[in-house]
Amino acid sequence: MDTGYKQQEVASAYNRDYMIERDYMPEHLLNVLQHFFNENGVKKILEVGVGSGKTMKALRSLGYNVDGIDISPASAELSGVQVASATKIPFAQDSFDCVLGISIIEHLTKAEGIRFIEEARRVLKNSGVIFLVTPNFSSPLHYLQGKKWFAYSDVTHVCFYSPKTLKKLLLAGGFHQAQCVFTTTVSSLEWPLPSFFQNVPIFFKRLINYMLISSPLAFFRDSFWIGGKKKS
Helix, strand or coil: CECCCCHHHHHHHCCHHHHHHCCCCCHHHHHHHHHHHHHCCCCEEEEECCCCCHHHHHHHHCCCEEEEEECCHHHHHHHCCEECECCECCCCCCCEEEEEEECCHHHCCHHHHHHHHHHHHHHEEEEEEEEEEEEECCCHHHHHHHHHCHHHHCCCCCECECHHHHHHHHHHCCEEEEECCCCCCCCCCCCCCCHHHCCCCHHHHHHHHHHHHHCHHHHHCCEEEEEEEECC
């Protein structure tokens, strides 16, 4: 889905309150990123769309070399990164081991999303990797909730993907080995489950959370994660 809005038309909405409200780095995602980075020899990372900078700072505290950009001056003020667009990344080619985009590609039009993937590939080293997080347009909750689906509540969301369509975009953009199922050693409960799971025993809640990351159930989450490797 692409509403046709341009990136610059919604950039003014990315103010300080918007960034702080979304200042969230869940334990299970950080754990998955560590495994993904270790599996692919990642040391130098570019985060595109850093928001408040919480993810970037968390990764730096773990010893990773992380640069960041964001289109929002409010983000730059909060995080200390430079203001720049995902469609025109201000770094030289072959600069990074990973391009990280958490909740960024849904803010870009379809054409901008294609350009972002091209730019990500350009700045990645040979066999570098990309990792993206975005709402899942094919999730069961989207179909059940309709216009009340969480991703529609943010007016700056202009284009939505399913695991299938985003994988297709990555493959067309020069990536391969696309995956949506990841290794984790955390079964954190801080990831909220649907209300009908709230009364089940904690063991089963932890098992469900684990399965939603490390099994094909990951394709049914309300947001999905996808990684891919640059073709040499």
